[in-house]
Amino acid sequence: MKISCDDDSEKTPMASPELNLINNAKLEGLSHPVQVIAVTGGKGGVGKTSVSVNLATAMAAADKRVVLLDGDLGLANADVFLGLSPRYTLAHVLSGERTLDEVVIPAPQGFLVVPAASGAADLANLGEMESLGLVQAFSTLAARVDVMIVDTAAGISHSVLQFSQASQHVVVVICDEPASLTDAYALVKVLSRNHGVSRFRVLANQVRVQGAGAELFRRFELVTARFLDVVLEFAGEIPEDEYLRRSVREQRTVCDAYPSSPAARAFKKLAARADTWPVPAGPRGNLEFFVERLVRKQTPRLEAVQ
Ligand SMILES: Nc1ncnc2c1ncn2[C@@H]1O[C@H](COP(=O)(O)OP(=O)(O)OP(=O)(O)O)[C@@H](O)[C@H]1O
Numbered sequence: 096m097k098i099s100c101d102d103d104s105e106k107t108p109m110a111s112p113e114l115n116l117i118n119n120a121k122l123e124g125l126s127h128p129v130q131v132i133a134v135t136g137g138k139g140g141v142g143k144t145s146v147s148v149n150l151a152t153a154m155a156a157a158d159k160r161v162v163l164l165d166g167d168l169g170l171a172n173a174d175v176f177l178g179l180s181p182r183y184t185l186a187h188v189l190s191g192e193r194t195l196d197e198v199v200i201p202a203p204q205g206f207l208v209v210p211a212a213s214g215a216a217d218l219a220n221l222g223e224m225e226s227l228g229l230v231q232a233f234s235t236l237a238a239r240v241d242v243m244i245v246d247t248a249a250g251i252s253h254s255v256l257q258f259s260q261a262s263q264h265v266v267v268v269i270c271d272e273p274a275s276l277t278d279a280y281a282l283v284k285v286l287s288r289n290h291g292v293s294r295f296r297v298l299a300n301q302v303r304v305q306g307a308g309a310e311l312f313r314r315f316e317l318v319t320a321r322f323l324d325v326v327l328e329f330a331g332e333i334p335e336d337e338y339l340r341r342s343v344r345e346q347r348t349v350c351d352a353y354p355s356s357p358a359a360r361a362f363k364k365l366a367a368r369a370d371t372w373p374v375p376a377g378p379r380g381n382l383e384f385f386v387e388r389l390v391r392k393q394t395p396r397l398e399a400v401q
């Protein structure tokens with residue numbers, strides 16, 4: 096397995112003063128690599144939040160230090176799934192009212208949660224001092240985490256695209272419904288054509304028959320291979336499981352509440368697989384770099400190639 100990082104220096108048009116500030120800030124406090132995984136999918140209700148909170152739980156149970164960044168402002172967002180009532184969000188950090196440490200809350204499942212702000216749309220319009228503040232805030236968090244999971248909203252909004260292109264790994268959640276496949280296709284198309292993302296990890300959710308996830312993946316891959324220049328990798332399948340629904344109603348994660356259920360076991364496997372996904376070496380693997388890409392307007396994206 097080799098990790099190759101595109102050198103984007105040639106593709107970056109001109110470093111703005113704002114980016115120089117950020118780059119200098121990065122040099123002062125280099126932190127260790129953090130694996131950043133965006134969970135997305137296009138269609139609403141395919142299971143993005145379920146996957147995010149359970150992957151976070153399973154990775155935390157495997158002794159990873161995990162932070163879940165809630166990138167969705169919708170009603171059924173991560174804090175509801177986890178039974179949390181956050182007082183502050185990332186918006187308070189951006190406005191300078193709170194520090195990131197004051198905003199981050201611990202979930203009982205053993206990981207940290209950064210509650211949603213008003214999406215990355217705002218992040219793309221930050222001034223240079225705000226950008227710098229955000230990079231520094233995340234660099235203090237970086238010292239305490241190994242993995243950041245970003246739960247994104249439904250659709251192909253600006254915030255979904257920004258979070259996805261800023262992450263090292265994009266997990267596209269699909270299920271066996273025509274609307275899921277067409278929405279996921281549209282998302283992959285926009286991310287690949289306009290945002291430089293060419294590698295996707297596809298997770299089949301709500302799978303009714305064991306093995307049907309791989310079949311669904313092949314169907315999806317057939318269409319993308321015909322029309323798009325992307326590499327898709329099958330990330331596995333999560334069975335449809337009544338225990339998962341029950342855990343949502345109980346505001347717990349299925350991995351925590353019903354660890355031997357089929358869904359929980361599948362999430363454990365996913366967590367083990369995710370642990371093998373490459374983390375870019377050097378500064379590019381740092382959390383500050385994620386924020387940099389998030390706040391940058393036009394972002395050439397590094398690709399991890401296996
Ligand atoms: N593997 C599964 N087995 C059974 N039910 C599931 C599974 N995955 C998701 N669900 C059900 O689907 C519902 C919607 O899931 P979830 O909220 O995770 O989707 P989402 O993609 O995050 O939705 P949104 O786009 O609204 O954010 C859950 O409340 C749960 O009841």
Ligand SMILES: [Mg+2]
Pocket residue numbers: 143144145167169171172247248
């Ligand atoms: Mg959701």
